[in-house]
Amino acid sequence: MKRLNNQVAIVTGAGRGIGKAIASHYAREGAKVVIAELDESLGKKLEGELTSSGAEALFIKTDVSKLADIEALTQATQQYFGSIDVLVNNAGVTKSLGFFEVSEDDWDWIHGVTSKGLFFCMQSVARVMKAQGHGRIVNIASIAGKGYPSTSNISYAGAKGAVIAMTRIAASTLASDNINVNAICPGVTRTELYYEVVKGKIKTLGKSEAEIIEMFDGTIPIKRSNEPEDIADLAVFLASNEARNVTGQSWNVDGGLVCD
Ligand SMILES: NC(=O)c1ccc[n+]([C@@H]2O[C@H](COP(=O)([O-])OP(=O)(O)OC[C@H]3O[C@@H](n4cnc5c(N)ncnc54)[C@H](O)[C@@H]3O)[C@@H](O)[C@H]2O)c1
Known part of the structure; x- marks a missing residue:
């Protein structure tokens, strides 16, 4: 029996890397996957790969830093598949910057996608999940959000710290609606x-x-x-019924870099 049979799952930033591995694992486990990706060629390519493997997949061009795109994503997913059972907030951006190099533009770009975009995706999709009476949200954070010092930059670490805090608040707020919210904190991947x-x-x-x-x-x-698949394996578990009583946690997958 496949672990995510007929579950409708949105994966943001699914065009490559960790998001692609999660989308592919979900499809393999029987989920219907929405590829919410900014890069059209990556999104279309993955849609083709998943559908030719026999899965149901839909690419929706999405910039998660834009609220209008998020609302369009939620509506289009409901129209096409009829429900939204799982949301994986994977899209996140960064670049290598020293403490004194971070500009306002860098800050706005990093936080606009990584923390603001993630929150408004949760808010939009949780409205649907609340009405359905169930849902699973998996936020891809980072050990940077727990203060791991070898991060790409301080602004990114702050955005990922916000993801971990919002995961806890969302989990406690949405628990009575039968919505589980967890985070994965990858190390070097x-x-x-x-x-x-x-x-x-x-x-x-x-x-x-x-x-x-x-x-x-x-x-x-x-x-x-890590290989991206190390993150995808945990993302499958957190979306599956096996994790029905797991919520509000931030799981490190990092080979032991941060122990908490
Ligand atoms: N790779 C690592 O070592 C590592 C470590 C810790 C955490 N993470 C986190 O894991 C997640 C995925 O990382 P990755 O290494 O696979 O990144 P990646 O850069 O390889 O892939 C990110 C994907 O997101 C898409 N994207 C970028 N901006 C977007 C937007 N505004 N809207 C929608 N899609 C957008 C990109 O086009 C790309 O397909 C990120 O949140 C990242 O912060 C990665």
């Missing part, structure tokens, strides 16, 4: 972004890809960085 950083280090340090990855992994207690 091998997405496209990660390999861009590795490529940069190959040039600057003159080492091979394997040596650079070994160097990065050396800082992790378990000596292994």
Whole structure:
């Protein structure tokens, strides 16, 4: 028996990386997946891959920093699939910046997508879930939000801290409506972004890809960085009936970098 049979799941930022792995795992587990993605070519490509594997999938071009896009996403999903059982707030953005380099534009961009966009997606979709009498929300935070110092920048860490706090508040507010809200806090995860950083280090340090990855992994207690699938496995569990009494938690998947 598939663990998410016929569940309708929206995954934001699903075009690549962690979001793509979650959308693919959900489809494999029988979910009908809405790919809420800013990049049209990535979104269409994944829609094609999932539907040709036999799953039901729909790409809806969405910028989660825009409230009008979020409302259109909620409405279009309901119209097309009839319900929304699971929301995965995965879209998040950042770049490498020093403490004194963060500008107002950087702050607004990072927070606009990563914390503001996430809140308004929760608010919009939770209205539907409340009326249905059930729902699961999975927020992709980061160990940066728990103060892990090797973060890309302080503004991003603040936005992810907000995600963890909002997860707790949303969980307690929505519990009586049978809506579970949890967060996943990934550590170092091998997405496209990660390999861009590795490529940069190959040039600057003159080492091979394997040596650079070994160097990065050396800082992790378990000596292994995440594949996107490590996050997707937990996201399946949190959306499934097996997690029916789990809510308000922030789960680290990081090989032991942060223990709390
Ligand atoms: N990769 C890591 O090491 C890591 C670690 C901790 C947390 N995270 C978090 O995991 C999530 C996914 O990270 P990733 O590494 O897969 O990122 P990624 O950059 O590889 O993918 C992000 C996806 O989101 C889309 N996107 C960007 N802005 C958007 C917007 N405004 N609206 C809708 N979609 C948008 C992008 O087009 C892209 O497809 C993010 O929230 C990130 O902060 C990643």
